[in-house]
Amino acid sequence: MTVTPRPRDPFDTPDPELPARVFLSRVLEPGDATGGRWVRELGAAGTARRLLDGGPPLPGVSHKRWSGLCARAARADPEHDLAAARDAGVRFVYPGSPEWPAQLDDLGDARPTGLWVRGRAALRMWALRSVALVGARACTEYGAHMAATLAAGLAERGWVVVSGGAYGVDGAAHRGTLAGGGATVAVLACGVDRPYPRGHTELITRIAHQGLVIGELPPGDHPTPSRFIVRNRVIAALTRGTVVVEAAHRSGSLVTARAAQRLGRHTMGVPGPATSARSAGVHALLRDGATLITDAAEIIELVGDIGELAPDRRGPVLPRDLLEPEARQILAALPARGAPTATAIARDARTTPDDAIARLYELRSLGYVERHGDGWKLTRQAMISARAVPDGC
Structure with missing residues (x-):
């Protein structure tokens, strides 16, 4: 009596995970969350064996789709794929192997069964x-x-x-x-x-x-x-x-x-x-x-990590930026033309005449204003600085 030898189980190896996942990469489409659930519940080798053996469909697919997957499984040859990959300088990386990026596990059941890497x-x-x-x-x-x-x-x-x-x-x-x-x-x-x-x-x-x-x-x-x-x-x-x-x-x-x-x-x-x-x-x-x-x-x-900050996006530092806020307020109150009195400047700057006079003399020493009788006028330096202020300021 002739005995037909039983086909060798392609996943009966010391590391069945590798051939099983190579097999699944040929049978399942990328991102197939249903197939991913089978792998999570049955393991890669268990899922591969069910697809290779045929039989009743696994949960989540119609008979028509299951027949298509089983037909693809019958043509899959993980040994051939691994040999072709080696010839092309390609390796297979899969969950659990040392080179697998753990962040891909965030995809859940839709994570890749593995990645071919060149x-x-x-x-x-x-x-x-x-x-x-x-x-x-x-x-x-x-x-x-x-x-x-x-x-x-x-x-x-x-x-x-x-x-x-x-x-x-x-x-x-x-x-x-x-x-x-x-x-x-x-x-x-x-x-x-x-x-x-x-x-x-x-x-x-x-x-x-x-x-x-x-x-x-x-x-x-x-x-x-x-x-x-x-x-x-x-x-x-x-x-x-x-x-x-x-x-x-x-x-x-x-x-x-x-x-x-x-x-x-x-x-x-x-x-x-x-x-x-x-x-x-x-x-x-x-x-x-x-x-x-x-x-x-x-x-x-x-x-990036803590401290990897982008440079501060600011315009150039102008001389008037270095003035104290009160002095800048007085400077801003001076008109482009004319020579108003200290009292008029104080009113426009919303401060006292005494404070205005003190700040005006400070600005005079820095070359921003000059005195004309009882009035005060912007210098040419101050006019140039004012033109350098960005629009809307």
């Missing part, structure tokens, strides 16, 4: 001090300039810039970081061995050499519109804060910002012209509570 740096360490820079694909020159400038400023201060590798703001952010000799991470919505968009093949290859290219999808997998949207939650969760540089009302970068808000991360926006449709989404984000930023120092003041 590059030599340690993802967990880089993610600890990182900021997301995202924005419009069809950005303006202003948007590209701001993205590159912010990225270079963050790089100079030792921060990692995370973006999506796309055209427009993403590409400018990556290039600005690399130009500043900094560290950058590209989060892709496809297999990390096949750069997308094609026009950024050279850029993504350079990022892989100098930084990190990561993604949830196994080698060779292709991007879809829904995968781009779901990918954005990883960018938001991985970083301390998200900066949006140019975004229309319907923009994927706003999905990243909203995800950051839900996760309790800092959300920031770079303002644009009030009439620009490409900044309308950013302006709506700012109205909803995001923080307006204009440079890297302001970003770091929000996401």
Whole structure:
């Protein structure tokens, strides 16, 4: 009698977590919270075995969807995926492994089953001090300039810039970081061995050499519109804060910002012209509570450690700024033309004549006023100083 050998259990290994999660990355779509719940309740290997064996559907899915998942499971080959990854210089990082960034656990059941990582740096360490820079694909020159400038400023201060590798703001952010000799991470919505968009093949290859290219999808997998949207939650969760540089009302970068808000991360926006449709989404984000930023120092003041403050934004210190408040009050009461008496000046300054006289002689010694008989007049120096005062003061 011929005995048919029982198929080998692909998850019967000393570390079943690795092949099981590689298997699930091929079967489950990124961000599948139902699948994530199965993994939480049954474990990665237990979920993988149920999908591979077929049988009754697990809770939360229809028979039709379960049949589709089981069909994908029948074609999945974790050993082949791991071999293809090794050939491409790619490794698989998953929850519980030393390189896994714990902040991704904030996504709950929607966290990735694992991440495919291309590059030599340690993802967990880089993610600890990182900021997301995202924005419009069809950005303006202003948007590209701001993205590159912010990225270079963050790089100079030792921060990692995370973006999506796309055209427009993403590409400018990556290039600005690399130009500043900094560290950058590209989060892709496809297999990390096949750069997308094609026009950024050279850029993504350079990022892989100098930084990190990561993604949830196994080698060779292709991007879809829904995968781009779901990918954005990883960018938001991985970083301390998200900066949006140019975004229309319907923009994927706003999905990243909203995800950051839900996760309790800092959300920031770079303002644009009030009439620009490409900044309308950013302006709506700012109205909803995001923080307006204009440079890297302001970003770091929000996401950095205590004491990493942006410089005080003030105009130049003028000589009259150094006067005591009472003296400035008297000086402000003197008209540009004419030579009023000390009594008239005191009345306009809401003080006493004696105090006005004392302050006028003080101002005379400093070269601000001069006496003309019983009256007092501004000097040329005081007139120049007055013209230097900002509008509205």
